[in-house]
Amino acid sequence: MNVKNNEAVRVTPLGGVGEIGKNMMVLEYDDRMLIIDSGVAFPEDDQLGIDLVIPEFDYVLKNQEKIDGIVVTHGHQDHIGAIPYLLEHISVPVYGPKFALGLLEGQLKEHNLMEKSTLKVVSAGKSVQIGQFTVDFIRVNHSISDTCALAVHTPLGPVVYASDFKFDHTPVDDEKADLQKLAELGSGHPGVLALFSDSTNVEREGYTGSEKDIQESLERIFSGADGRIILATFSSNIHRIQQVVDAAVRHNKKLAIDGRSMENSFETAKKLGYLDAPENLIIDVRDCSNYPDEKVAILTTGSQGEPMAALTRMARGDHYHINVKDSDRIIISASAIPGNEKFIGETINQLYRRGAEVLYEEIADVHVSGHASQEELKLMLNLTDPKYFVPTHGEYRHLYQHAQLAQEAGMPEENTYIADIGDVIEFSRDEVRKIDEVQGGDVLVDGLGIGDVGNIVLRDRQTLSEAGIIIVVLTIDQNGTLLSGPDIITRGFVYIRESEELIEEATKRVEDALKDCEKEGITEWSVLKKTVKDSLKNYIFNKIKRKPMILPIIMQV
Structure with a gap:
């Protein structure tokens, strides 16, 4: 052209x-x-x-x-x-x-x-x-x-x-x-x-280091381990996974794959010819206890401290099959994606508390x-x-x-x-x-x-997470006369049994505000809801300096 x-x-x-x-x-x-x-x-x-x-x-x-x-x-x-x-x-x-x-x-x-x-x-x-x-x-x-x-x-x-x-x-x-x-x-x-x-x-x-630099570190880690080796890395890092496979073969260890994304990547890479792993090397993670600890390596997800990832569940103690032991040597072979530093730090802390030896980028050559x-x-x-x-x-x-x-x-x-x-x-x-x-x-x-969650929904979630919610349930007739309630239900706001006086006073303020509306002949729901919110908002803030979400539920009969 x-x-x-x-x-x-x-x-x-x-x-x-x-x-x-x-x-x-x-x-x-x-x-x-x-x-x-x-x-x-x-x-x-x-x-x-x-x-x-x-x-x-x-x-x-x-x-x-x-x-x-x-x-x-x-x-x-x-x-x-x-x-x-x-x-x-x-x-x-x-x-x-x-x-x-x-x-x-x-x-x-x-x-x-x-x-x-x-x-x-x-x-x-x-x-x-x-x-x-x-x-x-x-x-x-x-x-x-x-x-x-x-x-x-x-x-x-x-x-x-x-x-x-x-x-x-x-x-x-x-x-x-x-x-x-x-x-x-x-x-x-x-x-x-x-x-x-x-x-x-x-x-x-x-210059950034070569992926082959990890080979020497893995060799030292595998050769010096008396117990299980548990290594977390990105499931897509097939080069790193291959080096773990090779180290496990050299040191006569069985390798278990844990975590859905790790299992999927491992199988995809193997099927497409990007990963070479002997058939007799891989064992089910549920069978790890059938082998001596020094003969077991586990390749897992969770290098970013993701709450539901396998390594994070091990750290919390709620993994289905793996309980962290004092003899375990755990390697986090990844760097932190910006924003994940806190999650990774907490995972490392929990693993240390369980007695494991933990190696990660800041203290060992386990990642490039x-x-x-x-x-x-x-x-x-x-x-x-x-x-x-x-x-x-x-x-x-x-x-x-x-x-x-x-x-x-x-x-x-x-x-x-x-x-x-x-x-x-x-x-x-x-x-x-x-x-x-x-x-x-x-x-x-x-x-x-x-795309159905926008800024308004996120703001509501933020409010709920920080200050909780107060739900006010009441029934009125067509003239605005209060027939039942108001009943106040809270979640994430205060423990009701220890805050009875606060809830009783809040209930009274809603009742008084609704009586004023009845006297003035106000029956529009939007006005009544705003009245309920206004009657509680300032009182609660002045009392305990919190701004919970207030949700009035008004039924008319």
């Missing part, structure tokens, strides 16, 4: 900038669209009861007739977890590496979407034509198998989406990053138009990151030599520092752009600029409800 006058490429992030997780980009050229990843984020502390957070899809749904497909970079939930929710509304093929699509297939089956979904495997090093877009899949290293950067070709030059990445020169699977392809894109004609690059570890100097540090980020910039640069995958401070790092590496300040969710970023031959803004943000998933 020849470059037309005023031709431009547009990219709109719908997640993954100014935040950790929920990665999603929409690339547009010549009135056609390509979606890159669509992931979830995990709820913040104030998003009570929420299971997942997914991107706002409005912009995509309004333009679905323009979408040629979805491309995914790797199988982490923050890159593929929202795709089932998206495919409930649009019907387009999904292209990606084999392991990512293998994990996605399991999720689509859970959503009953597999039969109407089209998944197309693209191997690293290959290119695929998706509508008018030619997309190269370029191998990079990360903490999950089969991770690819993408190069989406346009007449103005390729747009490189670097995915989550690091450059591991001694990877466990011997699949090294394709530095040559990245360099070819950077040195070719017309050169890379724009680079979108991972900012997660921009605050770390130097899957994200590039500063020198690798500079290398990505130098290899691709982009005209424009947009830092992604990080909170605002990460994006800002990555932009500064790029400028130190020679990128002109006017050619860098720090994006917000919903920005329509236009790349032309002359400049990068924001030309519009579309609706973007968080959609909250609570059970089977998608």
Whole structure:
């Protein structure tokens, strides 16, 4: 294609900038669209009861007739977890590496979407034509198998989406990053138009360690253990899991797999050929007690202190099959996702209280990151030599520092752009600029409800969690005369048996307020409910400085 006058490429992030997780980009050229990843984020502390957070899809749904497909970079939930929710509304093929699509297939089956979904495997090093877009899949290293950067070709030059990445020169699977392809894109004609690059570890100097560095640590841990070894890691980190499998084989231990996501990832990786584990190695977690402790290793979920994960339940003492012993050596082989530090700390404390030896990142070499540090980020910039640069995958401070790092590496300040969710970023031959803004943000998933919990509901949940609720039940006739009640019921507010005087006075105040309404002939429910609330609100605050939710229930006969 020849470059037309005023031709431009547009990219709109719908997640993954100014935040950790929920990665999603929409690339547009010549009135056609390509979606890159669509992931979830995990709820913040104030998003009570929420299971997942997914991107706002409005912009995509309004333009679905323009979408040629979805491309995914790797199988982490923050890159593929929202795709089932998206495919409930649009019907387009999904292209990606084999392991990512293998994990996605399991999720689509859970959503009953597999039969109407089209998944197309693209191997690293290959290119695929998706509508008018030619997309190269370029191998990079990360903490999950089969991770690819993408190069989406346009007449103005390729747009490189670097995915989550690091450059591991001694990877466990011997699949090294394709530095040559990245360099070819950077040195070719017309050169890379724009680079979108991972900012997660921009605050770390130097290089990120190799996954193989863990092998020596695991060897020491396994060889020095007199009891069981219990290791928690991310269920998607197949390279780490492979090293645990290999250590268990070398030290003649049986390996139990615990936790639903760990079991699913283990089976998927084994089925697709990404994991090599002898059949006689694996035992059911329920059978661990049938073997001597020194012959047992357990691979489990819970590295982030998730309340219902297997390791967390062991720490609390309510796991169905595993009771933590003094002789146990427990390894948390993961770093904390921002926001999870408190949960992880509490899990570690509880494990120590149960007498176990606990090894974790701060005190032992049991984890290496899957994200590039500063020198690798500079290398990505130098290899691709982009005209424009947009830092992604990080909170605002990460994006800002990555932009500064790029400028130190020679990128002109006017050619860098720090994006917000919903920005329509236009790349032309002359400049990068924001030309519009579309609706973007968080959609909250609570059970089977998608988007039906908003700020008002969350505010109510916050109030309930902090101050409890008072329910006032009463019956009136058509003239507003009080026939029965008011009865006051509380939950999470005060213990009624120890607060009888407070409840009696509150009941009297409601009665007096309702008598005043009756005298004035007020029978409208909205006014009566407001009267009940007002009669209690100030009294309770003045009495005990609390602001519970007050819920009047008025029945008329």
